[in-house]
Amino acid sequence: MALDLIPYHKKNVLIIEDLAEMRSSMKSMLANMGVQTMETVNNGEEALAKLAMNRYHIVFSDYELGRGKDGQQILEEVRHSGLIPASTVYIMVTAAQTVEMVMGALEFEPDGYITKPVTLEILRTRLNRIIRTKDVYREINLAIDKKDINGALEACNRLAVEKPKFALPAYRIKGKLLIGEKRFDEAKDIYDTVLGIKRVAWAVLGMGKVEYFQGNYDEAQKLLESLAQTRSKYVEAFDWLSKVLEAQGKFKAAQKVLEQAIAESPKSVLRQQELARLAELNGDMEAMYKGCRKATGLSKNSVFKNADNLIRYAKALQPKIKHGSMRDQKIAISEAFGLVESAKTEFHLSLSQMVKCGLVEAQTLFNSGKPLEGKMAYRAVSTMIKDSSALSLDDQLDVLVAKLQFEDEPEAQAYSNDILKKIGGNRRLQTKYYGILDFHLSKLPEARLELLKQRGSELLGMKDYEEAWEVLYKATRLPCADVDCQLDALKAIVNLYKQGGRSSDYLNQANELFNLLQNMDSGDPRYPSMEKLRLQWAEQQPDDEQSATG
């Protein structure tokens, strides 16, 4: 058969595999098939270095590579940066447990996959097949490698006509190329055609992307949610859904969706960077810190390393510098300075980025107990921030953090009031604003309690019970918490439950609060409203939970 004619002796092969025994077993099997030139590496970093230096015809990558990047990340990075030509055959080697993840890749999909355990029979059969199939797309890939997109599109059309069996894969490539060229209407036609034949996942994703790029967010959301619900591991659907939600101004929901994707697939640099970025927008320091840390760990020598992320990470380290143990503090301080330094030296910074660098340096000094040095660093940037028009409201909130630390009370207060006015009804920025004040007051529990109570009752007034609960529950955790904030918190959670927002955490936390109020004097003027809340709370509990012991 023709398939024996594949000239393996002419093929240059790279094997990415962290286990020594697996490396040698792959090598001996490939040698058995006639391959003469093989190189092996044991992690993603080395793989990227090798791929940047040499051309390989075939790359085998283990999916699960221990600590660093996984095979999918390497693939995304090399394809994203054009480190390997389209004509290189990229094969993912996967354990049975991760097959679903590998097959769920809709945007950066490998040319094929081989499930472990890999035996000579399986390797030979699969490799022959994958190479033969790859050969079908030869013309398309050659044109792509020459950056001749129209040529590639024509080659797709030819393939679809000449070999109808490959019409759908040809459309798949075509759709992707058209999106890359921002030819959205044509891409839409392609996906319409495909979805008219069969509702395949990649076409749903493609259509979702097109709708997103064209600003049809509701449509995009519907498509992407339908994909996200099909239990298969289409993490990319979550990534795009998150973008759509953000575009609609649903920042918290966008972050939540991305967190789901990360739970499935935590090793994507881009995804972790995105999470950190959204968390910063939401003022969620904890998630921002985690995202930054993961992304930085994964992006050494990566094409995805960038200034924004370095600065963001330095900023995310501030709570550690302010409140961490001595040891944590020390590490975080030198890390923060290192990050800023690296941003300044490795990248060309914009004005907003330079301001941010200066501010984060000043903050680092201040939070590490050097207020005078901090103030000097702040003065150095303050000339740049005189003209706020170049700064976004998010940037101005960063400035507020510095003003609270370094300016006199009246000046900081004036700036603070000014920003609050500019923020207007923007809920995301409001939340972030109050988060900043809360952080600033962290060593003044009484003032903090007042702030949280005030914000909490505002939110109750706006009927945003979820956020009201978050803020007020935080207040109840303060040592100086009082009955008023406990009651307001319970008001928030009862109403949140009425709206259907339930979780076992909420349940336990609310029950705990009710317990605290158990001994309230029945003569207390607040007693009736507490009892009313208790009744409403009981009504919200499903019957089986009430009678769980019965």
Next chain:
Amino acid sequence: MTNNPQLADQLLAASIHEIKNRFGLVFSQLDQLLAALPLDENLNQSAEQIKCEAEFIGAELVRVLASYKTLEGDHLINQDQQFLVDFLEEKVARHANTIRAHHLNLSYDSDEELDGFFDAGVVNIVLDTAIYNAVKEGAKTILLSADYVDDYYLRIQIHDDGPGFPASMLETDFSQGQIKSDSQSTGLGLFFAQRLISQHQEGEKQGRVELGKSDRLSGACVSLLLPQ
């Protein structure tokens, strides 16, 4: 005591999932270990048996989980275009251990150009069930075939040279889940196969499993009919 069947189900499913994953790890270690040992012919045959059994257990756990999910109603299938030669060729290669352990003659027959839409994971599970059933019944030759039949059904068949299905089984309506006691495990497997396959729907047409006598080999034939 509280009777909470839902919780019990979740416990079982989570536990099986964990066992499946751990077992996958054990199996790959075992495979490396066996490969590194110098074995004589007798021991080697035992090693092949162990590998085959281990693979069977792995496949069985995957099947149980998928079947469980169909009962829960939350196994939404994912149909994508599959090329039958690729699909069947890999299925045969995957069963290299079964072939060696049972001196089985396993092959496939499909037109090079044939393609179809189905959930590869689900069809894999059902093919495994049918192959292991045939081996258990003593089949020495198994043939996988694929073609199109009446009005756009893709048909994948598993033919064998075993004793064939007893008449009572051929009369059983698996869609109703009636299982005769003398063929319980096979019957249950086919019942769930039917559930899994029937999730393939296209307009009015629904996927189904049919049992019969093989027209290619001397024994049984299981047909999966997948609407396109």
